[in-house]
Each structure stands twice: as structure tokens, then as C-alpha cells.
Amino acid sequence: MKKTLNIILILLFTALFSACSGNSDKKTADASSSKEAETISASVQSQEPVSAEDKKENPKETASSKNTETSQTENAPAAGIPEKLILGLDASFPPMGYTDENNNIVGVDIDLAKAVCEKLNIEFEAKPIDWASKEMELSTGKITVIWNGMTITEEREEAMEVSRPYIESQLVIAVKKGSDIKTKADLAGKVVAAQSDSSGLFAIQKDEIYPSIKDGTAKEYPDYLTALGDLDVGRCDALIIDSVLINFYMAQKDMNFDILEEKLNAESFGIAAIKGNKELINAIEGALSALAEEGKIAEISNRWFGKDDMIITY
Template identity: 50%
Template sequence: MKKFKLICVLLAAVMLTAAAVSCGSSGKKYVVLEENFGSEQYGIGFRRDDNALTLAVQEAIDAMIADGTAAKISTDWFGEDKVLKDQQFPRAIENTGDDSLQKILDKGEIILGLDVGFKPMGFYDDAGNIVGFDIDLAKEVASRLGVALKLQPIDWNSKEMELSAGNIDMIWNGMSITPERAENMNISKPYLNNRMVIIAAADSGIAAKADLSGKKVAVQAGSSALDCINAEPDIAATFTISEYPDNPTAFLDLKAGRVDALVVDEVVGLNLISEDK
């Protein structure tokens, strides 16, 4: 695990100084384009009227930021404190006195829905345990609330349905904040920055968005990466979009040459490259 985290840190540093990321001793295998599909922020999603629960979780996170716990968790995973401070809710959340928090306290458990293919935010380790940066944050929040944390793998494309149906209590797995999501659900204050990057084979000749014309581009179904692509219709119209259930599967098709590029969250994309053998 320590080796993995160190690799992530080194790769992140390389991204700041170059448009390409190298992997393997044989030279460059993939490039991460300097041009991307935009910057976003991650937040935690709750049901639209679960104000008491939303505020309680945010209060715990704010306390973790203040006492240094959040910084320690971030440093353990990324080698530095990436947690955002002094943020505001995407949409104001008022204390309405609803029973959403009390229901969690009464049952003694809070259910977190996640995509277990979203490493390093949430994923299965070699022992079959679900671990990750978001998971460590959520475990600490649950502990401070005095309840158990249940990790529930879900189809990311159905996350809103799982939440509204009551199958999960929150979506916490690198979920990008968008205006539509902020309108349809409660969302925490932003806690991490993110970019939607384009990854291609080093010998593909793809160096900019314009080079995607006529190509096949992989993306996870129901993801913010797909939303970001569709937010640029003139560009999106020039290539074919291939949707996948998760990012690791999409990356496998990039490796196999079945697609020409992958659009993905930066932190996940860097991890996929670092672990490619």
C-alpha cells in the first residue's frame, strides 16, 4: 500500500510539469493530455430532504479538518494535504429538524454507496477489503457519529436511484458536484479538486482534443466524465463515445487498442497508469 501511495504522489508531481506520464521501463506507454475536459470538485451526496444527516456529516468533516485528521488521511494516500478548506455548500442546507439523522442513530448504521472500481477513492484491496481515501474519511465520520459504516457497492450509473430508494444513505466515492446534482440532492461542501483528463497511447498521435476526431473514446457510463464530454457538443460530435460500467474495464480496452482514448477523473487515471504492467 505504501508503495502504491508513493507512486501516486510521484505521478501527480510529473503531471504538474509535463503533459505526458511515463509508465514502465520500456519508455512512454501513455500520455495524459495537457488539454482536458474541465475541472470539478468532489462532494458527498444525500437525499434531497435529509438535511439533519447532511449537516451532521459535514460538521464531523469540518471538525476533522480543524483537528488535522483529514490532513493526515490525505497525506497517507496522496503524500500531501489535498483536502479543501473554507468551502461553502453548493446549495444552502438549512436545519429543518427532520429525522434523517435520528434514523441513522437509531439503527446504528450508515450505508455508503460506492463504485469499487474507483481506486484510490474506494476499491477492493488484495485481501478483498474495500479501502480508499474516501473510505478512511467515511470511517472516521461514522465513528464520530457513533454508528457503524456499511460499504455498499453499487452500479454507478444507478447511484441516484439507489439513494432515492433508500438502499444507501449517502454517495461518497469521488462524486463530482454538478448544478443538476446540487438541485436534486443534498451535497456536502467540496472536499477535493478534480480534473477530467484524456489518456491515450503514447504512439497514438493524439495530443489535443482536436485529435480525437474520428476516434473511439472510452468513458464510464453515468459518470461526470461523460457529462463533461457532452458539455462540449461540438467536440463530442467529432468522435464515437464508448460507455463502460467502470474505469478499469475501459482502460483494459485502451490497452488492447479497442478504443483510442479514455476520459477519466485525474486521480483515477493516474492510478490506472501507475499500476499498468
């Protein structure tokens, strides 16, 4: 009996010791876990918190940032105005826009456009194009404006945004000196030339003499200078041309042409942008007015025409 009691006591003592030992291990683990949590918490808390004051914008940095943004806004073109003005032209139309002996594109329109771009704080590029494709070049975005002694017509005003007139001109009939063509009626049976898709071509096509000219149709040329060369050697008998161009060309080249007294049409030159972009046309007109007040327009006119009032100012 005593032996049995001893065995029972030993078993109870062992169970009690195991329980105490388990609790001790749990407390140790819990303490370790608690200590680890406290260490992590301390580590996080050791990072300096962002106070409400720190969250406020730094006045100096904010001012600098706003000044930069303001500067960029002031320098950026307004809505409808591109960062670069790509001017489409027939680069063989002196004095409006043409390629000189140094292969530079120069002329009245080039000087005007450069001055306007400087005023609007935008870049400038002159891009020679096929004049007959000018509206397609504009509509596809390859050029920004057509600015090259372009005659204002109702058709063009319907198809594009066109500026107010800036130069007055006339459509005249040029013939070789000594020609037997003295009046418009004398064009009957003659080879009459004009530039493709030009106001001169449209004018002769609408004229009553048109069905009487040779072959009942005008001989079309891609540019005026080629047509003038053919007129000089007799490949055509007459050329419908802008008075601004022929007068300048004759003065510069001393070529033997006569201008008939009978004119076809009076005309005005304008600047065209894609239909709907009134903002750009308004900006160009505004810049031209400002340049006129500064005397820049008179300077350009005098440089190219020898007169300071050949370019219309508003």
C-alpha cells in the same frame, strides 16, 4: 266446645312457633352472611395498603432509570442521522474506493467515512452499486450516501443534498502511450470512452468535439478499470477520466498511458444524501472539520497521496 278451643290454641301455637323459627333462621343466615363479609373484608384489609410515601419514586431506581435513558439519548444519533451509514460506491475507483487483492473495499473515501462514523457514533457499511443507478439506490433507501469521488454538478445539487467539496480534481483525456492523439481536436473519428453516468461522459457530450468522434457518441463502460483495460489493448482510443484516478492507477500499475495537456474540466468531489436530509450532510461536514483539527484528515491524505494537503479541510 272445649275440644274446638283446644284445636284453635294448637293451631295458633304452631303458627307462632313457625314464625319464631323463620326469624331465627333468617337471623342465622344474616349472621352467617355478615360473618362471611367480615372474613372477606379482613382478608382484603390484611393486604398492606400502599401509602403515599410508597407511591413516591424510589430515588435510587429513578436515578438509575434516568441515567440509562440519558445514556441512550446521548448515544442515539440525532434527527436525520441513521444508526448505520451505508455508503454506495463503484468499487473500482482507486484510490477513492475499490476492492483490493484481498477482496476488501478500501480507499480514501472509505477511510474518511469510517472516521466520520466513529465520530458520529454510528455503524458503517460499504455497499458496491452500479454507478449509473446511484441516484435510484439513494432515493429507494438502499444506501444512505453516495461517497465515491462523485463530481459536484448543478444537476446533482438539484437532485440530492450535496456536501461542500472535499477533493479537487480534473477531467483529463488518457490515451495509450505512442498514440497519434496529441490534442482534443485529434479525437475526431476516434473511439472515445467514458464511464456511464459520469461527469466525464457529461463533459465530453457538451464539448464541441463530440459530434466529430467515431459514431458521434462515446463508448460507455460500467467502470473505469474495465475502460482502462480496453484502452490498453486498443478497443478504444481515448478515455475521459478523473486525474485523481488515472494518476494513482498509473503509479500503482505502471501502465503505458499518456495524459493530454489539454484538459476538459476542473471538478470537485462531494458527498450526496437524499434530497432534504441536510442534517446528515451537516453532521458529516462537522465531523470532517473536527477530524481535520485532530490531524486525521492529513493522515489519510498522506497515506493515499503521499501529501498531507490533498483533501480539502475547513
